[in-house]
Amino acid sequence: MKFLVSVLITILLSFGACLYLPWWSIALVAFIVSVLIPQKAWISFISGFVSLFLLWYFLSFWISANNENILAHRISLLFLKSDSPYYLILLTAFIGAIVAGFSALSGSLFRFTFLNKKLKD
Amino acid sequence: MRYLYFVLSFLFSISLCLILDTRLLLPAPLGKLLSPQHGIWQNAESVTEDFSANFNFEGLEGKADVFFDDRMVPHIFAERENDAYFIQGFLHAKFRLWQMEFQTLAAAGRASEVVGEIALNHDREFRRLGMVYAAENSLKEIESDSKTKSVCDAYTSGVNAYISTLTNSTLPLEYKLLGYMPEKWNNLKTSLFLKYMSYDLSAYENDFEMTNAKNYFEKNDFDLLFPLMQDSLRPIVSSSTVFSPAKVLPKAPPFADSLYFNFLKQVTEAEEIYKPDPANGSNNWAVAPKKTRAGAPILCNDPHLGLNLPSLWYEMQISVPSFNVYGVSFPGAPSVIIGFNDSCAFGFTNGGRDVRDYYEIKFKDKTKSEYWFDNKWIPTTRRVERIKIAGKPDFIDTVAYTQFGPVMYDNSFSGKYINSGKNYAVRWTAHDKSNELKLFYLLDRSQNYNDYLEAIKYLKTPGQNCVFACKNGDIAIRAQGKFPAKWKGQGDFIMPGFDNSYAWQGMIPEEETPFEHNPSSGFVSSANQRPVDSTYPYYLGREYPMYRGFYLNRALSSMQGVTVRNMMSLQMSNYDAFAEMAVPIILKNLNQSQLNKNEFGYFQELQSWKFNTEANSIGATIFDITWKKFYNNVFNDEYTDASKETLRPFQSTLLEAVLKDSNYKFIDNIFTDSVENLRQIITQSFRNATVECMKLEMENRIAWGRYRNTQISNLLKLPSFSKKDLFVGGGENALNAMKSDHGPSWRMIVNLTPVTEAYGIYPGGQSGNPGSRYYDNCIDNWSKGKYYQLWMMKVYEQNDLRVLHKMHFEGI
Numbered sequence: 001m002k003f004l005v006s007v008l009i010t011i012l013l014s015f016g017a018c019l020y021l022p023w024w025s026i027a028l029v030a031f032i033v034s035v036l037i038p039q040k041a042w043i044s045f046i047s048g049f050v051s052l053f054l055l056w057y058f059l060s061f062w063i064s065a066n067n068e069n070i071l072a073h074r075i076s077l078l079f080l081k082s083d084s085p086y087y088l089i090l091l092t093a094f095i096g097a098i099v100a101g102f103s104a105l106s107g108s109l110f111r112f113t114f115l116n117k118k119l120k121d
Numbered sequence: 122m123r124y125l126y127f128v129l130s131f132l133f134s135i136s137l138c139l140i141l142d143t144r145l146l147l148p149a150p151l152g153k154l155l156s157p158q159h160g161i162w163q164n165a166e167s168v169t170e171d172f173s174a175n176f177n178f179e180g181l182e183g184k185a186d187v188f189f190d191d192r193m194v195p196h197i198f199a200e201r202e203n204d205a206y207f208i209q210g211f212l213h214a215k216f217r218l219w220q221m222e223f224q225t226l227a228a229a230g231r232a233s234e235v236v237g238e239i240a241l242n243h244d245r246e247f248r249r250l251g252m253v254y255a256a257e258n259s260l261k262e263i264e265s266d267s268k269t270k271s272v273c274d275a276y277t278s279g280v281n282a283y284i285s286t287l288t289n290s291t292l293p294l295e296y297k298l299l300g301y302m303p304e305k306w307n308n309l310k311t312s313l314f315l316k317y318m319s320y321d322l323s324a325y326e327n328d329f330e331m332t333n334a335k336n337y338f339e340k341n342d343f344d345l346l347f348p349l350m351q352d353s354l355r356p357i358v359s360s361s362t363v364f365s366p367a368k369v370l371p372k373a374p375p376f377a378d379s380l381y382f383n384f385l386k387q388v389t390e391a392e393e394i395y396k397p398d399p400a401n402g403s404n405n406w407a408v409a410p411k412k413t414r415a416g417a418p419i420l421c422n423d424p425h426l427g428l429n430l431p432s433l434w435y436e437m438q439i440s441v442p443s444f445n446v447y448g449v450s451f452p453g454a455p456s457v458i459i460g461f462n463d464s465c466a467f468g469f470t471n472g473g474r475d476v477r478d479y480y481e482i483k484f485k486d487k488t489k490s491e492y493w494f495d496n497k498w499i500p501t502t503r504r505v506e507r508i509k510i511a512g513k514p515d516f517i518d519t520v521a522y523t524q525f526g527p528v529m530y531d532n533s534f535s536g537k538y539i540n541s542g543k544n545y546a547v548r549w550t551a552h553d554k555s556n557e558l559k560l561f562y563l564l565d566r567s568q569n570y571n572d573y574l575e576a577i578k579y580l581k582t583p584g585q586n587c588v589f590a591c592k593n594g595d596i597a598i599r600a601q602g603k604f605p606a607k608w609k610g611q612g613d614f615i616m617p618g619f620d621n622s623y624a625w626q627g628m629i630p631e632e633e634t635p636f637e638h639n640p641s642s643g644f645v646s647s648a649n650q651r652p653v654d655s656t657y658p659y660y661l662g663r664e665y666p667m668y669r670g671f672y673l674n675r676a677l678s679s680m681q682g683v684t685v686r687n688m689m690s691l692q693m694s695n696y697d698a699f700a701e702m703a704v705p706i707i708l709k710n711l712n713q714s715q716l717n718k719n720e721f722g723y724f725q726e727l728q729s730w731k732f733n734t735e736a737n738s739i740g741a742t743i744f745d746i747t748w749k750k751f752y753n754n755v756f757n758d759e760y761t762d763a764s765k766e767t768l769r770p771f772q773s774t775l776l777e778a779v780l781k782d783s784n785y786k787f788i789d790n791i792f793t794d795s796v797e798n799l800r801q802i803i804t805q806s807f808r809n810a811t812v813e814c815m816k817l818e819m820e821n822r823i824a825w826g827r828y829r830n831t832q833i834s835n836l837l838k839l840p841s842f843s844k845k846d847l848f849v850g851g852g853e854n855a856l857n858a859m860k861s862d863h864g865p866s867w868r869m870i871v872n873l874t875p876v877t878e879a880y881g882i883y884p885g886g887q888s889g890n891p892g893s894r895y896y897d898n899c900i901d902n903w904s905k906g907k908y909y910q911l912w913m914m915k916v917y918e919q920n921d922l923r924v925l926h927k928m929h930f931e932g933i
Contacts, residue, residue, distance in 0.1 A: 015158070018156065019158065022142075022159070022289070023142070023156035023158070023159045023160070024138045024141075024142060026156075027134060027137075027138050059157035059162070060155075060157045060162050063157060063162045063163075063167075064162070064165055066167040066168065066169070067166060067167060067168060067892060070165065070168075070893070070896075071161065071162075071165035071294075072165065074839075074842055074892070075161055075841075077841035078839060079149070079151075088155075091151075091155065092155040092156075092162070095141060095151055095155055096156070098137065099137055099141065099152060102130060102134040102137055105130050105134075106127065106131040106133075109123070109126050109131070110127055112123060112127075113123045113124060114127075
């Protein structure tokens with residue numbers, strides 16, 4: 001339950017933050033959410049990872065679908081040297097995920113180090 | 122331990138963000154670029170994007186509406202003229218901002234700021250050519266005219282109004298990829314853009330290569346290799362025209378024969394020269410009512426320019442109470458450039474005349490602060506150019522200006538040349554004050570022949586053949602521009618700049634501009650050929666393409682009851698008049714008994730070829746390769762010891778020579794004891810060619826469209842942003858003048874019937890955004906030779922089904 005809540009909150013807050021702040025605000029969001037919602041360190045990592053993977057996957061998938069993949073064809077050739085919009089979407093999702101995952105891990109360790117004397121398990 | 126885990130994880134997270142936000146480790150800031158709410162995904166425009174919007178900007182005086190049709194062509198309806206130019210600037214920026222800024226940065230010699238050191242040579246070349254100096258001079262003239270000043274100001278405000286709406290997310294894609302921000306627009310940038318076109322169209326000359334040729338050959342050989350006039354020339358202005366005697370009589374300086382026309386010097390002036398493609402040619406013509414089926418004049422124009430994405434052109438209609446014009450505009454400058462209004466139509470082809478000459482300069486010392494002129498040392502004006510380079514310290518270049526112009530090449534800069542240790546100043550008409558914006562300003566409003574004359578007086582550089590037609594039946598063409606009155610041979614070679622004796626002595630007076638107005642032939646036309654025959658009293662240089670003009674004149678002469686459809690097929694004609702003259706010579710002189718079975722197959726293919734350079738033609742490929750081999754076999758031996766940048770004869774010179782004389786002097790290979798004849802060389806060339814043909818056939822590339830290959834390159838040369846391998850017909854000497862990266866950049870036909878009927882197409886799309894469906898949507902139809910009907914919209918048609926979006930503009 002906690003996991004789902006933290007994933008949902010991370011997704012919503014990340015989307016909101018990115019309307020006004022630079023892209024790396026997803027790291028702040030993931031960090032703060034995992035400070036506020038106590039979870040095991042590795043579960044925090046996964047919740048951050050999953051949140052942004054889902055968010056960036058569906059955002060880029062949605063945008064690209066509406067664009068009939070015109071841009072994704074061109075950019076995937078430029079970045080990945082292969083014409084594969086789908087890999088570009090996966091790469092996008094993975095980059096968001098890895099950043100949010102490690103930020104969430106840091107948030108969890110922060111809580112455990114500075115706020116929570118006792119490590120849960 | 123806890124601290125350590127936290128610190129490690131925290132540091133890792135921060136570095137991850139840093140790496141993905143910058144170019145420190147990765148070639149691109151992948152996080153920033155791929156964030157769906159910030160990066161490239163934001164440029165992936167929905168295919169059903171709604172462009173409708175309401176805008177309120179300071180500076181707008183009245184109300185205006187813009188209706189976008191199904192090809193995203195905007196139809197601007199404004200109450201005030203200045204608002205129309207404001208909106209034109211806004212739309213250029215909205216759809217083409219990156220391109221217009223990049224081209225003006227390149228014009229100003231500032232490309233290094235964006236792309237880094239790779240562009241330093243380009244930037245130095247452009248600054249030393251005096252591009253900024255030229256743009257500043259023109260801007261003074263533009264701003265001293267209250268009309269063009271207010272047009273320019275309104276345009277600039279419009280561009281900046283758009284720039285002020287940009288956020289990090291809405292920034293055009295290229296800025297994100299290259300990692301920089303747009304600057305505010307200003308009038309100088311508009312002037313720089315126009316100078317960029319002047320460069321593209323009037324900076325082509327052969328002075329260094331020609332000088333090398335002069336130094337290498339004897340006079341008799343030189344005259345044979347570079348003749349002044351060709352028999353097949355059909356000038357723009359009919360040969361029966363009688364010219365009045367010259368008002369300016371330029372005289373060659375004394376001793377020019379020994380000092381200037383000094384052949385066989387065996388010195389190489391320069392090697393490897395950088396300059397615009399000479400294929401920037403074009404066709405235009407107008408047919409008089411008496412020759413058309415509808416009894417109304419028809420005007421056609423297809424300027425051949427570099428084929429790029431985003432396209433050079435942006436199509437639009439501007440309608441204000443005082444005038445109503447439709448056509449293509451340059452993103453970067455106000456007004457419609459080629460198009461039509463409610464009374465007239467107008468178009469251009471390049472004049473191609475030599476308006477850029479070099480003078481050798483002697484400096485007193487390395488400081489370049491004084492130069493030798495009229496037997497004394499005279500101070501130069503020095504202009505310090507600071508070139509910013511992305512990721513590197515600034516580069517400081519000092520350019521000395523003499524009374525001829527900037528010293529482009531000296532001990533500090535030789536371009537791509539091998540340094541000859543000499544200094545060369547450049548004299549270019551584009552340095553002089555001029556206000557070409559006024560030309561377009563007036564032309565867009567012109568209602569009759571006199572208005573047209575008044576407008577094109579403002580065209581100085583680049584000189585153009587301006588074609589015109591009017592609903593009252595008038596048709597006209599003028600070889601307009603500012604051209605130096607030269608003595609015969611002046612400026613063909615590098616000239617001494619130690620006094621005034623080799624300087625330009627004056628300009629050809631406006632009233633001596635070659636022109637035709639309602640000629641009895643019933644048509645006017647130009648295809649970059651020499652505008653006049655040898656009876657014109659001024660020297661016009663040597664090199665002009667003539668085969669498109671030859672065919673165009675013949676085709677138009679033979680036509681009666683002309684329709685728009687006839688004009689389309691003429692514009693799309695792949696007929697090669699050069700081949701028509703050259704192929705019979707090859708066939709006649711080919712020794713068939715020497716051919717093996719394979720070679721004979723190619724011979725039959727060539728024999729049955731009807732001189733059409735269709736995409737699937739094999740004959741066109743065989744001819745092209747054979748002719749190149751023949752040309753090389755004829756001239757290579759003579760050029761063995763010449764430097765690489767010694768001018769080679771024009772293709773027409775060889776053809777005209779062998780048409781007249783089968784014993785043309787250069788046919789003999791000077792390295793053999795025997796004397797080769799035309800028959801031997803042609804047979805040899807053809808057999809050489811078949812070897813290449815067989816190879817092409819195995820690679821499935823023998824079809825002309827694949828062998829010549831045409832592509833439309835992205836301005837950054839990114840392959841996936843370009844359109845490659847277009848299978849299209851046409852060639853250099855066909856009216857459909859398709860080359861590998863040059864071709865008809867805008868095909869337009871205007872039938873000036875009571876309700877104008879116009880057609881046009883350009884190889885690109887209205888949007889400069891590679892993520893838009895309108896980026897390259899017109900290329901397929903352009904390749905197929907199709908046209909779009911151009912819609913001169915009326916304001917009451919705003920509910921027409923073709924209107925997809927509506928923008929409303931109002932002041933604050």
